Amino acid sequence: MDDDAALAALRAAVRVPTVSHRDETRVDTDAFDALHAVLAEHFPLLHERLELVRVPRQALLLRLRGSGDGDPVVLMAHLDVVPVDDGAPWTHPPFEATVADSPEGEAVWGRGTLDDKGCVVAICAAVERLLARGLLPARDVWLSFGCDEEVSGTSAVAAVEHLRAAGVRPWFVLDEGGAIASGAFPGVRTPMGVIGVSEKGTSLFELRATGRGGHSSTPAANGPTVRVAKAVAAVDTAPMPPRLPAPTVELLRRLAPHAPLPLRAALRSAGGRLTPVLTRALGLAGPEAGALTRTTLATTMLSGSPAANVIASTATATVNARILVGDTVESVATHLRHVARGVEVTVVEAGEPSPVSPYEDDAAFALLERTIREVYPDAEPTPYVMMAGTDSRHFTAICERVYRFAPFPMSKAQREAIHSYDERITVAGFLQGVDWYARLLEDLPA
Helix, strand or coil: CCHHHHHHHHHHHHHCCCCCCCCCCCCCCHHHHHHHHHHHCCCHHHHCCEEEEEEECCCCEEECCCCEEEEEEEEEEEEEEECCCCCCCCCCCCCCEECCCCCCEEEHHHHHHHHHHHHHHHHHHEEEHHHHHCCCCEEEEEEEEEEEHHCCCCCCHHHHHHHCCCCCCCEEEEEEEEEEEEECCCCCCEEEEEEEEEEEEEEEEEEEECCEEECCCCCCCCCHHHHHHHHHHHHHCCCCCCCCCCCHHHHHHHHHHHHCCCHHHHHHCCCCCHHHHHHHHHHHHCHHHHCCCCCCCEEEECCCCCCEEEEEEEEEEEEEEEECCEEEEEHHHHHHHHHCCCCCCEEECCCCCCCCCCCCCCCHHHHHHHHHHHHCCCEEEEEEEEEECHHHHHHHHCCCCEEEEEEEEEHHHHHHCCCCCEEEEHHHHHHHHHHHHHHHHHCCCC
């Protein structure tokens, strides 16, 4: 498969609005069928030679039989995208897949280019390329493309259950996550190939206050809305205690040679006596660096009175917690109950941090590092703890090596566009991603 064909496949996939919703009745299932058709059209060898397993809803699970009998590898991505805010100032329409200039170079603009159809199409293009050359990987490769990752759905769980029932124990699993990231750390110009070896747990907590309510002309002091507002403000000003998990310590050590001279000694000492100072400094270095050091608590939803002249009898706030390795759902709940006085705190959804996959003296992780260096020789590969959540967390039930890495260059502006407006992937970066997956498949050991 040549570059033009791979790029055409990406654009065709982005044009299909496979938006997921928590309310399944709002999901356009025809759009997912249309995306399946796009993939079948653009990747005929893949669809002819791989075994397709239908999992619930409209996810895809495909098996590429390798030439050997070693433990298989699972490559993951997801077909669904988040909704588009109609009022957001997109430079180019989000579902037209326009090719145009960007600050990073010529790019494909559109929802899903980075999250996560870029990975879907790049994986398929790499497989198609190998098949066209008459090559097979040295071991089986499973492709798992979920359809409801953006709403924490169950299609990935169904894929895991199918593999478990078939007796499949993967050597490693690779999903979206890190990237060839530039601009993530102040003063560091070297791009970092960050490979997620764990991901934060995602949990939702509700802060609730109740009262008599009544007419807005006779308000009582400290009503439900006021108490919830005080609780939200208290949570915002009382973050969870910071810490540096082992993968973050290793990240900082690898970052050290590329950092400004005054920072190098401190970064090299990560995990040592200067760790408290370093942790505080990272917390002040911006949202991305700060999120490496603690469980984050974001108030995302508020609810109160149903009318402008009615005092709420119930007011609520939803806190989205991304739980760092070392913390737990229970420890976060305890923190919130201590800080958010005057309201009831309940756990709505509970998700613990993922186990840490091996990265020291490990052959699978070393393969990912080597492939990064071959395709991106200027990048520094490193483990890290991923801040967001992925479908791969479910695969920890059948595999101890679960990694999270999308092999595309991403500027800070591109990362900020994920789930926002002006999402885009550079043409050159996308094609390098295809090369990366192809190299990975070719280099799999027997």
